[in-house]
Amino acid sequence: MTRHTSAPLIGVLAVQGDVVEHVRALTLAGAQAVPVRRPAELATVDGLVIPGGESSTIDRLIRIFELDAPLRARLADGMPAFGSCAGMILLSGQILDGHRDQRCLGALDISTRRNAFGRQVDSFEVDLPVTGLAEPFRAVFIRAPWVERVGEDVEVLARVEREGSEHVVAVRQGRVLATSFHPEMTDDPRIHALFVEMVREAGSIDSRANTRATARATSKDD
Numbered sequence: 001m002t003r004h005t006s007a008p009l010i011g012v013l014a015v016q017g018d019v020v021e022h023v024r025a026l027t028l029a030g031a032q033a034v035p036v037r038r039p040a041e042l043a044t045v046d047g048l049v050i051p052g053g054e055s056s057t058i059d060r061l062i063r064i065f066e067l068d069a070p071l072r073a074r075l076a077d078g079m080p081a082f083g084s085c086a087g088m089i090l091l092s093g094q095i096l097d098g099h100r101d102q103r104c105l106g107a108l109d110i111s112t113r114r115n116a117f118g119r120q121v122d123s124f125e126v127d128l129p130v131t132g133l134a135e136p137f138r139a140v141f142i143r144a145p146w147v148e149r150v151g152e153d154v155e156v157l158a159r160v161e162r163e164g165s166e167h168v169v170a171v172r173q174g175r176v177l178a179t180s181f182h183p184e185m186t187d188d189p190r191i192h193a194l195f196v197e198m199v200r201e202a203g204s205i206d207s208r209a210n211t212r213a214t215a216r217a218t219s220k221d222d
């Protein structure tokens with residue numbers, strides 16, 4: 001599952017949403033990127049992006065494609081993941097203003113409010129300072145969520161100010177990254193590069209742990 005080359009294999013969940021844009025951004029950021037539609041494809045990737053789109057539709061399709069259980073299992077097992085916009089909603093622990101029956105994957109200890117900034121006409125762009133990036137990032141918000149509650153293990157990477165209030169719009173918790181905005185819709189690969197680095201780091205930590213486990217098992221056999 002974990003490769004040792006410098007280009008990790010990163011999947012983009014491809015049931016609905018802006019898959020092609022993420023594949024392109026990941027490739028620019030130095031990863032090998034593949035669409036993921038089947039459990040067998042999910043099993044081969046070192047990390048996964050959940051794209052922007054419509055979170056309740058993606059949630060429904062995940063279940064129809066029988067990806068729900070394998071996805072939860074891989075996330076619980078420490079697979080790195082990055083969600084943008086609808087992807088952030090799906091990775092959350094709680095959805096506010098969700099569709100009836102809409103579920104989330106609980107990989108981030110956050111509560112996310114859907115369509116928090118208003119309707120489609122309220123889509124906007126700002127130059128956003130993001131922790132870990134030297135220069136502000138041109139952030140594109142489209143019917144975006146914001147993060148209303150952040151658990152204590154969650155690091156806030158960015159906040160945006162709208163109409164006099166500040167809202168959390170980028171977070172990281174361990175191996176899971178999420179943004180309310182769409183870095184895949186710009187030509188700037190820095191957020192994807194941050195995620196590719198997280199995947200590389202996770203791969204080398206896991207392979208060191210595997211080496212130690214093998215060494216322990218071998219020494220027991222001696």
Ligand SMILES: NC(=O)CC[C@H](N)C(=O)O
Nearest residue numbers: 052053054055085086143
């Ligand atoms: N651009 C987007 O991904 C929009 C997200 C959408 N409003 C949802 O609830 O899923």
